[in-house]
Amino acid sequence: MDGTHRTFVIIGGGLAGAKAAQTLREEGFPGRVILIGDEHEQPYERPPLSKDYLTGRAVRESVFVHPPAWYAHHRIELHLGQPAVAIDRAAQEVRLGDGTRLPYDALLLATGAEPHRLGIPGTQLANVHHLRRLAHSDHLRGVLTGTAGAGEPLVIAGAGWIGLEVAAAARTLGAEVIVVEPGPTPLHGVLGPEVGAVFSELHRFHGVTFHFGTRLAEITGRDGVVAGVTTEDGRRLPARAVLAAIGAGPRTALAEGAGIALSEGGGIAVDAALRTSDPAIFAAGDVAAVAQPGGEGGRLRVEHWANALNSGPAAARSMLGHEVVYDRVPYFFSDQYDAGLEYSGWAPPGTYDRVVFRGDLAKRAFIAFWLREGRVLAGLNMNVWDVVEPIQRLVRAGRPVDPEALADPGTPLDSLVSGD
Structure with a gap:
């Protein structure tokens, strides 16, 4: 079929979907491109919502992926504020909430994730807040900067990335912060106790109060507004607001309703070309559980910004029939107070047998490496820059490295990658 008469539909108005649409045009696709988003906002990036946009350092226009005129200029049809409710695979149509049916020759699911509820x-x-959308960040900033409840703390349920970033933003705005976390340290399920303790000290230094080993049991109110919380271990704490930051789950209902295969670990199962069990349907971003190289590594679903940035374009090229192998090392960045960090790889507790540090933990200028049998599974650099590429090469190499050389700042990382 002449490409001019083909229609590609993208469901999801986030970074992955917007970048997929951009890539289709950059690759010369001449046909119809339709982007469906259930928010009324044009596609935007989510990291600023818990960082600079929340504190007011970034203006609203800065979070959008493209200027408003870009979509019309590149003939991208936007259907905003009207969610897709069903996929008819036999007819190759997407049905919207208002009954509109949109045909597709290829379909990309970039439906993202939804925050878990308390x-x-x-x-x-x-x-009581969640933080996933632009409006959520607007509302939360209004609470943190308003006078109502001033002096009472923001209580954050969960010490993951979102919880810690919001804690840092709230302290920057002068709000008192209490974090309630069931694990023994922040980020315990991602980084383990060794590096989690670094984040505990960082936030305590800036005035955050932690309650570890417990969860919220009840939120209490006065006149319909949050006034306090009770934890499972019986603590009663005052609160001006509560943020639920207990993780998110992939938005797979649309795929499941269409009979598309899901991954046992969550998400839509896709191959290395980001193709689902239906050859005309692809998935990218937070919702995609990607088969790992060699067929022995299972599937990996990554909810971070870089994955959306890179998997959307990869899926677009796959939709065009290009040969695609999506096997990037997972990457994440965060800014908390004066600590900037980047994390590459994947090494949750139980997958590694040793953590090696290079640099000065006391000054929070170091690199942490997670090892298993001498192989580097992941690395985190805090206030140490221009090291992501060698760290990722160490992860990709998959061969044992001398831990003493790894810990020695005088040994160039590149030499460890090359084996010299």
């Missing part, structure tokens, strides 16, 4: 009494009160 599921405890009191979540209906005003000033």
Whole structure:
């Protein structure tokens, strides 16, 4: 079929979907491109929502992936504020909430993830927040900068990346912060106790109070607004607002309803070309569980910005019939107070047998490496820059490295990659 008469549909108005649409045009696709988003906002990036946009250092226009005129200029049809509700695979059509049916020759699912809910009494009160959308960040900033409840703390349920970034932003705005976390350290399920302790000290230094080993049991209110919380171990704490930062789950309902195969670990199962069990349907971003190289590594689903940035274009090229192998090393960045960090790889507790540090932990200028049998599984650099490429090459190499040389700042990382 002449490409001019083909229609590619993208469901998801985030970074992955917007970058996929951009790539289709950059690769010369002449046909119809339709992008569907359930928000009324044009596609935007999410990292600023818990960082500079939340504190007011970044203006609203800076979070959008493209200027408003870009979509019309590149003939991208936007259907915003109207969610896709069903996929008819036999007819190759997407049905929207208002009954509109859109045909497709290829379909990309970039539906993202949805924050987990607390599921405890009191979540209906005003000033109980989640942080996933632009409007969420607007509302939370209004609470943190407003006078109502001033002096009472923001209580954050969960000490993951979002919880810690919001804690740092809130302290920057002068709000008191209490974090309630069931693990023994922040980020315990991602980084383990060795590096999690570094984040605990960082936030305590800036005035954050932690309660580890417990969860929120109830949110209490006054006149319909949050006034306090009770933890599972019986603590009663005042609160001006509560943020649920207990993780997110992939938005797979649309795929599941269409009979598309899901991954056992969550997400839509895709091969290395980001193709689902239906050869006309692809998935990218937070929702995609990608088969790992060699067929022995299972599937990996990554919710970070870089994955959306890179997998959207990769999926677009795959839709065009290009040969695609999506096997990038997972990458994540964060800014908390004066600590900037980058994390490459994947090494949750149970996968590694040793952590090696290079640099000065006390000054928070170091690199941490997670090893298994001498092989580098992941690396985190905090306030040490221009080292991501050699760290990722060490992860990719998959061969044992001398731990003493790894810990020695005088040994160039590049030499360890090359084996010299």
